[in-house]
Amino acid sequence: MTDGLTIGQAAAxxxxxxxxxxxxxxxxxxxxxxxxxxxxxRYRSDELYRLVQVRxxxxxxxxxxxxxxxxxxxxxxxxxTLDDVHDQLTERIEDLTARRDRLHRLDHGDRxxxxxxxxxxxxxxxxxxxxxxxxxxxxxxxxxxxxxVPAIFDSFLARLEHSLDDPESVELTKRGWDARTWDxxxxxxxxxxxxxxxxxxxxxxxxxxxxGFEDQSDAASRYAMVNHHRExxxxxxxxxxxxxxxxxxxxxxxxxxx
Amino acid sequence: MTDGLTIGQAAAxxxxxxxxxxxxxxxxxxxxxxxxxxxxxRYRSDELYRLVQVRxxxxxxxxxxxxxxxxxxxxxxxxxTLDDVHDQLTERIEDLTARRDRLHRLDHGDRxxxxxxxxxxxxxxxxxxxxxxxxxxxxxxxxxxxxxVPAIFDSFLARLEHSLDDPESVELTKRGWDARTWDxxxxxxxxxxxxxxxxxxxxxxxxxxxxGFEDQSDAASRYAMVNHHRExxxxxxxxxxxxxxxxxxxxxxxxxxx
DNA sequence: CTGCGGCCTTGACCCGAGGTCAAGGTCAAC
DNA sequence: GTTGACCTTGACCTCGGGTCAAGGCCGCAG
Numbered sequence: 001m002t003d004g005l006t007i008g009q010a011a012a013x014x015x016x017x018x019x020x021x022x023x024x025x026x027x028x029x030x031x032x033x034x035x036x037x038x039x040x041x042r043y044r045s046d047e048l049y050r051l052v053q054v055r056x057x058x059x060x061x062x063x064x065x066x067x068x069x070x071x072x073x074x075x076x077x078x079x080x081t082l083d084d085v086h087d088q089l090t091e092r093i094e095d096l097t098a099r100r101d102r103l104h105r106l107d108h109g110d111r112x113x114x115x116x117x118x119x120x121x122x123x124x125x126x127x128x129x130x131x132x133x134x135x136x137x138x139x140x141x142x143x144x145x146x147x148x149v150p151a152i153f154d155s156f157l158a159r160l161e162h163s164l165d166d167p168e169s170v171e172l173t174k175r176g177w178d179a180r181t182w183d184x185x186x187x188x189x190x191x192x193x194x195x196x197x198x199x200x201x202x203x204x205x206x207x208x209x210x211x212g213f214e215d216q217s218d219a220a221s222r223y224a225m226v227n228h229h230r231e232x233x234x235x236x237x238x239x240x241x242x243x244x245x246x247x248x249x250x251x252x253x254x255x256x257x258x
Numbered sequence: 259m260t261d262g263l264t265i266g267q268a269a270a271x272x273x274x275x276x277x278x279x280x281x282x283x284x285x286x287x288x289x290x291x292x293x294x295x296x297x298x299x300r301y302r303s304d305e306l307y308r309l310v311q312v313r314x315x316x317x318x319x320x321x322x323x324x325x326x327x328x329x330x331x332x333x334x335x336x337x338x339t340l341d342d343v344h345d346q347l348t349e350r351i352e353d354l355t356a357r358r359d360r361l362h363r364l365d366h367g368d369r370x371x372x373x374x375x376x377x378x379x380x381x382x383x384x385x386x387x388x389x390x391x392x393x394x395x396x397x398x399x400x401x402x403x404x405x406x407v408p409a410i411f412d413s414f415l416a417r418l419e420h421s422l423d424d425p426e427s428v429e430l431t432k433r434g435w436d437a438r439t440w441d442x443x444x445x446x447x448x449x450x451x452x453x454x455x456x457x458x459x460x461x462x463x464x465x466x467x468x469x470g471f472e473d474q475s476d477a478a479s480r481y482a483m484v485n486h487h488r489e490x491x492x493x494x495x496x497x498x499x500x501x502x503x504x505x506x507x508x509x510x511x512x513x514x515x516x
Numbered sequence: 517c518t519g520c521g522g523c524c525t526t527g528a529c530c531c532g533a534g535g536t537c538a539a540g541g542t543c544a545a546c
Numbered sequence: 547g548t549t550g551a552c553c554t555t556g557a558c559c560t561c562g563g564g565t566c567a568a569g570g571c572c573g574c575a576g
Contacts (some may be wrong), residue, residue, distance in 0.1 A: 005479075005483075006523075006524075007475075007523095007524075007525095008523065008524080009476075009479075013403070013405075013406050013474075013480060013483070014405055014406070017563080018524090019562095019564065019565090020562080020563065022525095022526095022563095023562070023563055025491070037525080038524080038525090038570080038571055038572085039525065039570085039571090040523090040524060040525080040526095040571080044490065045402065045483050045484075045486065045488065046487075046488075048402060048406070048483060049398050049402050049487065051400055051403060052402060052404075052405040053325050053401070054408075055405075056405070057564085057569085059296075059357065059360065059361075060357050060358075060360040060361040061354065061357035061358060061361055062361070063561080063562095064561080064562070064563095065561085067449040082361060085361060086358060086361050086362060089357060089358040089361065090358060092354060093351055093354050093355055093358065096319065096347055096350060096351050096354070097351055098318060099317065099319035099347060100344060100347040100351065101317050101350060102317065102318040102319075103319055103320070103340060103343060103344050104344060104346065112308075113311060113314050119342055140307050143307060143310055144303065144306060144307050144310060144311075147271075147272055147273070147310040147313075147314070148306070149270070150312075166418040172557060218267075218270075218271075221263075221267075222271060223269070225263075225303050225306060226303075228303065229303035229304075229307065230303065230304075231303075232302065232304075244520090264552075264553075265553075266551095266552065266553080275534080275535085276553090277533095277534060277535065278534065278553095280534095280555095281533070282532055285533095296541080296542055296543085296554090297541085297542090297551080297553080297554065298542080298552090298553060298554080299553090299554095321532075321533095322532075322533070322534095323532085326564095375531090396556095434531085482533080
């Protein structure tokens with residue numbers, strides 16, 4: 001015949017922490033019990049019962065904000081609310097599962113941020129004798145393209161694959177990469193730009209924008225951002241790109257700028 | 259040849275909000291870009307690239323606190339960390355799924371906080387003519403028992419089921435419930451207590467504590483808390499219980515007290 | 517009678533990943 | 547010159563509690 005349990009005992013009995021019990025009091029989910037002469041809370045079975053109800057619902061994933069209404073609701077509302085919570089939990093589970101799957105796909109070394117097909121292209125670059133710096137630059141460009149212009153990522157990749165099948169293109173690309181160390185005023189840059197533009201014009205079909213992409217309002221800026229990535233690290237490359245674009249425009253090709 | 263994107267453009271390009279970009283800056287995940295004359299941040303492709311990296315990992319469920327180290331780590335560490343994150347995500351998914359399943363079991367009207375077998379017993383009470391108040395009191399007692407003394411919940415339930423099979427027990431129980439409206443000094447209470455105790459003693463086997471339960475240090479208090487639930491609402495019932503317990507003790511049965 | 521350890525009280529701040537609000541500066545267009 | 551869209555910083559909010567701090571209450575030991 002005691003006058004009730006202390007908060008520590010009550011918490012232990014229903015399997016929560018003291019802090020949690022006080023939290024429920026503050027949220028109004030469990031009424032404050034009587035206090036004894038020292039100001040200690042003293043719990044009777046009524047409060048214990050309520051505590052068990054709250055803990056059971058909370059453990060089942062019902063947000064505390066809804067537990068109070070739920071326990072005071074009629075059975076129909078009760079069931080409907082539980083259905084809601086059930087659906088929300090399902091949604092969160094599916095979201096987390098999707099994240100985990102994405103993570104799983106990222107989980108194998110180099111294919112960190114890119115799909116398999118893009119990784120294969122990067123490996124071909126290594127086999128073809130491109131240096132690690134060039135491969136790294138291409139990787140960055142591909143990551144950027146995938147994120148900024150996913151709609152044309154595949155055609156971007158196709159153009160790259162196609163040019164790697166052509167030894168002449170490979171040679172020109174290597175020479176273009178070498179240009180990064182040249183002086184920006186080196187006359188070889190203009191010559192190289194002209195050759196590169198001619199080469200590109202032989203594959204005119206590949207230069208066309210995929211349908212459905214042009215009408216995206218900022219498509220051009222996004223595309224330009226990918227094309228000019230890392231350009232600021234080498235003024236010679238920047239000049240080379242500018243000249244190639246000018247040549248292409250002169251030949252009637254639409255090249256996004258700005 | 260612009261001097262970079264504003265924060266709103268950069269955020270839109272990589273598919274996050276402005277707030278998120280600034281959040282990444284504050285966490286040191288993406289370096290602050292140069293500012294223009296007005297103090298606006300101006301993003302170049304370098305920062306965009308980094309932003310894409312961070313967003314990709316974050317979207318895959320990597321905690322932001324680990325993203326920074328991850329992007330600066332060697333491939334081995336990279337893979338190991340991703341594995342860790344993968345496992346943590348799996349754990350959270352399993353936890354949420356367990357909650358959802360618990361919720362699903364709670365989701366059917368009356369079987370809110372109790373297993374099916376207990377709900378069946380409550381329905382039998384209704385069929386046997388017990389009033390809603392009595393049924394509600396029994397439900398509370400069962401919920402409390404399930405939470406406080408799960409180890410003996412089954413035997414608790416078995417005792418209840420067994421007594422419902424015996425019409426004489428049912429009659430006595432109804433009479434005990436009627437006692438709640440009597441005066442606490444009514445002499446019929448003593449008489450009823452004696453009859454009830456006799457009845458209980460004919461089922462002595464059911465009174466024994468299940469093995470493995472006695473040695474739990476606070477088992478007795480927990481058990482008493484269930485037994486005396488709601489007693490404070492009727493002094494007559496309290497007196498009846500006390501007398502029954504005294505009778506049982508006199509007959510050599512160990513009854514938890516305090 | 518005093519100290520010690522263990523329980524209780526309140527209050528304030530912390531986590532993650534940003535969202536929201538407020539007050540003010542900047543820019544381009546009308 | 548004014549409007550509306552954008553930018554800046556800063557402070558406070560989420561959810562379910564955990565952790566820390568300063569102090570009161572209790573029983574037991576010397």
